[in-house]
Amino acid sequence: MDADSDEETVSEEDFYSFLNIPKEASKEEINNAYRRLSRIYHPDKHLDPTLKSKAEVMFNKTKRAYEVLSDPHQRAIYDSLGTKGLETEGWEIVQRTKTPAEIRAEYEQLAEERAERRKKQATNPSGNITIAINATDLFNPYDEILLEEEYEPGILSSFANVEVSSMQFSQSVDFPLTQKDTCTLSGQLHTQNGTGGGGVNWSWRHLFSNRSWAEVEATAGSGPALSLKAFRTLSKRFFWNGGTILQFTPEGIRPGIMSTLAMQIDKHSVGYISYHGGVRSLFATQIVRDTENNRYNFLIQVGLPHSFVQLQYTRKMITQELKVKLAVKMGTFGGVVEYGLEKKVSKHSNLAFSVVCGVPAGVKLKIRLTRANQVYSFPIHLCEEIMPSPIFYATVVPIIVYVVVKKGFVEPFLKEEKSKKLEKQKQNNFSKLLEKRKEALAAQELMQATYTRIRDEEEKRKGLVIIKAIYGKIMRESGDSEVSSDVLDVTVPIQCLVKDSKLIIHENSKSELPGFFDPALGEEKMLHIIYNYHEQPHEVTVSDTEALRLPKTAHRTNVT
Incomplete structure (x- = not known):
């Protein structure tokens, strides 16, 4: 479970996990699972009044799971909405005359309509803040050539002069009007070296279909402008977008045009051809190849004010949620080499930094924080020449600071916050956890006869004998398992799942298995099993939702 929510509760019943069957289980698999549990929990199997009372509870739960999953209509509703859908008599799609396929289709339609209503209510705000910093005085190579004879340096002159050279702010909000019409209002402010300006943009986009849209945009501020944009999917492999803009200036109207034609080259590659015409014209061709672990971007641009060739490469390290980037750009302006890292620091936040070395720009450090739809950028100009010291500090210092x-x-803050949330969840669900624990222990008590019978049979045939099984908060280090206090002994229910010297647990949460409950709410749980097969010791640890099959040769332990 995710600990982000303070109001997280014990999960509702999972009938598939309880019966230990896959979600695509057939009618026969459901019947077999029901018969297996009925032999354990049927009240007639127990003579002791206390055990009979406990068996009635477990048998009713078994019967409930069987009745839902064996009925196609109830199963379709349960798969879509869970037990809440079954309990709501007035739920809009519960029409017993409909087929399971129709129920699922109607549920998907209603879910889409609800999502559309939520979209209308959201303004989808997005923003960008860029603050450029001039810190070239930190690495000025000419510090020694000061005209000391012309003035007496003061105390503050010993400190480097770091200043904000420019700032830019932009913000936009969307106003969905209908399912196909959206208005966007945005504004920009910028200042550089004491002078600045700004503008306000209004646009309206109409979606004709999933293949085409058109947008009209009006701009006021630094000279009014009116533009028209459009997108069209031409075929399975080609699409086009473009538009025209009219800028109104004291000298007259300045028209402009832009057009891009794209082609899907293969599954991972797209090619683009673009043209921009107007006061500054350019022609560009670009190829982008994006795979699961790599991204390549090759661009050639010819036009005004500059022509250049650019090659970018990004290595995606998915498990570490890290991207390594390298770019080379050369043209009429000079040359630039850029390298950097981008790291996901939280669920909605990414932090990136890159070092730019070029002629005539010098050395720059770029820092960017992206949180949801907000982007904060801090380009820092360190030196006007390429020198080893600013390159070194720009590369090493951000990593050390991070x-x-x-x-x-x-990490200490997040760990403390997570602990507080988990503790609050446990307190909020204390009574439910006690009830689940009581139910699990009752189920294990009812399994004792079955456990003894299966264990004796497996010992006689030298088959699969469970020595010890624990479930809960278990930490693995160097192949050994360290057990915390938040665990449950599940040796009995695991042995009861053994059939013909084989054990299969499907890919569901094990907390819903008979004889199990969640002893570590909100935390990562594992199942650790020590077992003998052919009188050879074996050991395995799997995660909560990981499928498990025993025995396996890979589980064998070396005992001297």
Whole structure:
């Protein structure tokens, strides 16, 4: 479970997990699972009044799961909405005369309509803040050539002069009018070296179909402008977007045009041909190849004010949620080499930094924080020449600062917050957890006769004998398992799942299996099993939702 919500509760019943069958289980698999559990929990199997009372509870739960999953209509509703859908008599799609396929189709339609209503209510705000910093005085190579004879340096002159050279702010909000019409209002402010300006944009986009749309945009501020944009899918492999703009200036109207034709080259590659005409004209061709682990971008642009060739490469390290980027750009303006990292620091936030070395720009450090739809950029100009010291500091200092802040402040804070939320969840669900624990222990008590019978049979045939099984918060280090206090002994229910010296647990949460409950709410749980097969010791640890099949040769342990 995710600990982000303070109001997280014990999950509702999972009939598939309880019966230990896959979600695509056939009618026969459902019947077999029902018969297996009925032999354990049927009240007639127990003579003791206390056990008979406990068996009635477990048998009713077994019967309930069987009745829902064996009925195609109820199963379709349960698969779509869970037990809440079954309990709501007035739910709009529960029409017993409909087929399961029709129920699922209607549910998907209603879900789409609800999503559309939520979209209308949202304004989808997005923003961008860019603050450019001039820190070239930190690495000025001419510090020693000061005209000391012309003035007496003061105390502050010993400190480097770091200043904000420019700032830019932009913000936009969407106003969905209908399912096919959306208005967007945006504004921009910018200032550089004491002078600045701004503008306001209004646009209206109409969606004709999933293959085409058109948009009209009006701009006021630094000279009014009117533009028209459009997109069209031409075929399965080709699409086009473009438009025209009219800028109104004191000298007259300045028209402009832009057009891009794209082609899907293969599954991972797209080619673009673009043309922009107007005061500054350019022609560009680009190829982008994007795979699961790599992204390549090759661009050639010819026009005004510059012509250049650019090659970018990005390596995606998915498990570390990290991207490594390298770019080379050369043209009439000079040459630039850029390298950097982008790291996902939270569920909705990415932090990136890159170092830019070029002629005549010098050395720059770019820092960018993206949180949801907000982007904060801080380009820092370190030196006007390419020198080793600014390159070194621009590369090393951000990494050191990130590690120190993460290890010293962020991780301890997040760990403390997670602990507080988990504790609150446990308190909110204390009574439910006690009830689940009581039910699990009752189920294990009812399994004792079956457990003894299966274990004796497996021992006689030298088959699969469960020595010890624990479930809950288990930490694995160097192949050994370290057990915390938040665990449950599940040796009995695991042995009861063994049939003909084989054990199969499907890819569901194990907390819903008979004889199980969640002993570590909101935390990562694992199942650790020590077993003998052919009188050879075996051991395995799997995650909560990981499928498990026993025995396996890979589980064998070396015992001297």
